[in-house]
Amino acid sequence: MxxxxxxxxxxxxxxxxxxxxxxxxxxxxxxxxxxxxxxxxxxxxxxxxxxxxxxxxxxxxxxxxxxxxxxxxxxxxxxxxxxxxxxxxxxxxxxxxxxxxxxxxxxxxxxxxxxxxxxxxxxxxxxxxxxxxxxxxxxxxxxxxxxxxxxxxxxxxxxxxxxxxxxxxxxxxxxxxxxxxxxxxxxxxxxxxxxxxxxxxxxxxxxxxxxxxxxxxxxxxxxxxxxxxxxxxxxxxxxxxxxxxxxxxxxxxxxxxxxxxxxxxxxxxxxxxxxxxxxxxxxxxxxxxWDLGRPLEEPRQRGNGWSRRFADGFAAVNLNGGRRRSVRFPVPDGLADRDGRLVEGSVVLAPHEGIVLRKAR
Structure with missing residues (x-):
C-alpha cells in the first residue's frame, strides 16, 4: 500500500x-x-x-x-x-x-x-x-x-x-x-x-x-x-x-x-x-x-523561499508575507503537477504558496 x-x-x-x-x-x-x-x-x-x-x-x-x-x-x-x-x-x-x-x-x-x-x-x-x-x-x-x-x-x-x-x-x-x-x-x-x-x-x-x-x-x-x-x-x-x-x-x-x-x-x-x-x-x-522518494539535498533557501529535490519529485514553498514577494524556483526536468502537466524550467510562487511535483507518468 x-x-x-x-x-x-x-x-x-x-x-x-x-x-x-x-x-x-x-x-x-x-x-x-x-x-x-x-x-x-x-x-x-x-x-x-x-x-x-x-x-x-x-x-x-x-x-x-x-x-x-x-x-x-x-x-x-x-x-x-x-x-x-x-x-x-x-x-x-x-x-x-x-x-x-x-x-x-x-x-x-x-x-x-x-x-x-x-x-x-x-x-x-x-x-x-x-x-x-x-x-x-x-x-x-x-x-x-x-x-x-x-x-x-x-x-x-x-x-x-x-x-x-x-x-x-x-x-x-x-x-x-x-x-x-x-x-x-x-x-x-x-x-x-x-x-x-x-x-x-x-x-x-x-x-x-x-x-x-x-x-x-x-x-x-x-x-x-x-x-x-x-x-x-x-x-x-x-x-x-x-x-x-x-x-x-x-x-x-x-x-x-x-x-x-x-x-x-x-x-x-x-x-x-x-x-x-x-x-x-x-x-x-x-x-x-505521493511518495517523492529520498531527499537528494538539504532544504535550499532563496530569501524566504525554500525548496528541495527528491529522487522522485520536488517541493517548494514561499514563506514570505508581503504581497509582492514572489519567488521563482528552478524545477528539475521531467516533473509534473497534480493534473499530470509537465512543469518545465521554473515555477513562481506567490507568498504563502507551495507546490509538490513528482516524476511524470
Whole structure:
C-alpha cells in the first residue's frame, strides 16, 4: 500500500462508514472521539500501521456529556464528588467557564489528586482498547479561553504551564508502562526552548496551529521556521494548517510543500488542513498519497523561499508575507503537477504558496 502522509483529525460529528473506508485508503494517523471504539478497531484491523488516538482534554471538564465515556480525563460528576478544589476558580471564588466554549470548565491542573485521577482514568480508557494512545488536548501555553489570570492563589499562566509541565510527563510515563502513546496538543512550543521535545517525549506531539492561525492569518517567516523542527519528533508529529475548510484552499498545498521541504518525507509525521474546529470531514488532496522518494539535498533557501529535490519529485514553498514577494524556483526536468502537466524550467510562487511535483507518468 502507498504510504500516506495524511492525518485524520476527526472528533466532532459521528463518523460515517464511507469516511472510515476513505480513511483506510488515505491516512497515516487518526484522532477520534474516545467512544468511537468500533471505528478505531476497524481502522487498526485494516491498517495496523495507522496510529489511532483517542481525544482526551488535559485542562477542562465538560458539563454536557452524558457518558459513560468522556472527552475529558476527569468528568464533571467525578470532579464534583471529589471536591471543589479540583476546579479552578477566579479570585471571587467562582468557577471558570471557557470563553467561546460553553460548558467547558477549567480544572485545577496543579492539584496532585487531579493529576493522578487523570492518569488513572485515561489508563482505564485505553485498557484492552484498540486505540494506540491519546491525543491530550489543551496543553496550553497562553490564555486562549478567557481565564484572565491571576486566578485563585494568585496563579498566572506561567503557573498553569508549569502544572501541565508536570502532568504531561506523569501521564506519559503511565501510558508508556501500558504500551500506549501520549500525544499532547502542544501549544506555541516555539516560545519556550525545549518545550516540544519535553512534551512529545512519550509518543509524539500535535501542532494545531502550524504556519497559520487562520485561512488568511499566516505566521511570519521566522516564526514558521521555528516550527519546522517539530517534524522530526520525538515520536509521531501531527501538524494541522488552518484553511477555510475546502480542499482547494491554497494553505492545504502551502503546508504540504513545507511538510516535504523541511520534513524530507522521512519524518514520522502526518499532515492535514482544516477550518477552525472543522473536524467532521475527510480533508484530502491527491498529493497526500505521493511518495517523492529520498531527499537528494538539504532544504535550499532563496530569501524566504525554500525548496528541495527528491529522487522522485520536488517541493517548494514561499514563506514570505508581503504581497509582492514572489519567488521563482528552478524545477528539475521531467516533473509534473497534480493534473499530470509537465512543469518545465521554473515555477513562481506567490507568498504563502507551495507546490509538490513528482516524476511524470
Amino acid at each position: 502507498t504510504r500516506s502522509h495524511g492525518a485524520w483529525v476527526r472528533y466532532q460529528d459521528p463518523v460515517t462508514p464511507d469516511q472510515v473506508e476513505f480513511a483506510i485508503d488515505h491516512y497515516r494517523a487518526a484522532i477520534l472521539q474516545p467512544w468511537e471504539q468500533e471505528v478505531a478497531a476497524r481502522l487498526k484491523d485494516a491498517r495496523p500501521d495507522m496510529t489511532v488516538l483517542a481525544y482526551q482534554c488535559l485542562s477542562s471538564t465538560r458539563d454536557y456529556e452524558p457518558g459513560p465515556i468522556y472527552t475529558s480525563g476527569v468528568c464533571l460528576e467525578e470532579a464534583e464528588e471529589s471536591g471543589e478544589h479540583w476546579f479552578a476558580h477566579r479570585l471571587d471564588g467562582s468557577r471558570i467557564q471557557w470563553n467561546g466554549y460553553g460548558g467547558h470548565w477549567q480544572m485545577a491542573t496543579w492539584e496532585e489528586e487531579y493529576q493522578q485521577r487523570w492518569c488513572d482514568n485515561v489508563g482505564d480508557l485505553l485498557e484492552d482498547s484498540p486505540f494506540d494512545g491519546v491525543m491530550a488536548d489543551n496543553d496550553v501555553f497562553d490564555d486562549y479561553y478567557g481565564i484572565d489570570p491571576p486566578i485563585e492563589g494568585g496563579r498566572t499562566m506561567a503557573d498553569l504551564r508549569e502544572a501541565l509541565g508536570r502532568l504531561v510527563p506523569r501521564a506519559g510515563r503511565h501510558l508508556q508502562e501500558m504500551g500506549k502513546l501520549l500525544v499532547p496538543n502542544i501549544a506555541e512550543s516555539r516560545r519556550e526552548p525545549g518545550r516540544w521535545e519535553r512534551h512529545a517525549a512519550y509518543g509524539g506531539g500535535f501542532e494545531e496551529v502550524w504556519l497559520a492561525w487562520g485561512p488568511d492569518d499566516h505566521l511570519d517567516p521566522q516564526t514558521a521556521l521555528a516550527q519546522m523542527a517539530q517534524l522530526h519528533g520525538p515520536g509521531l508529529t501531527i501538524v494541522r494548517v488552518a484553511s477555510d475548510g475546502t480542499d482547494d484552499h491554497p494553505n492545504f498545498r502551502y503546508g504540504l510543500a513545507a511538510y516535504w521541504v523541511f520534513g524530507g518525507g522521512e519524518a514520522d509525521a502526518a499532515y492535514t488542513a482544516t477550518s477552525h474546529d472543522g473536524y467532521s470531514g475527510t480533508p484530502f488532496v491527491p498529493e497526500l498519497d
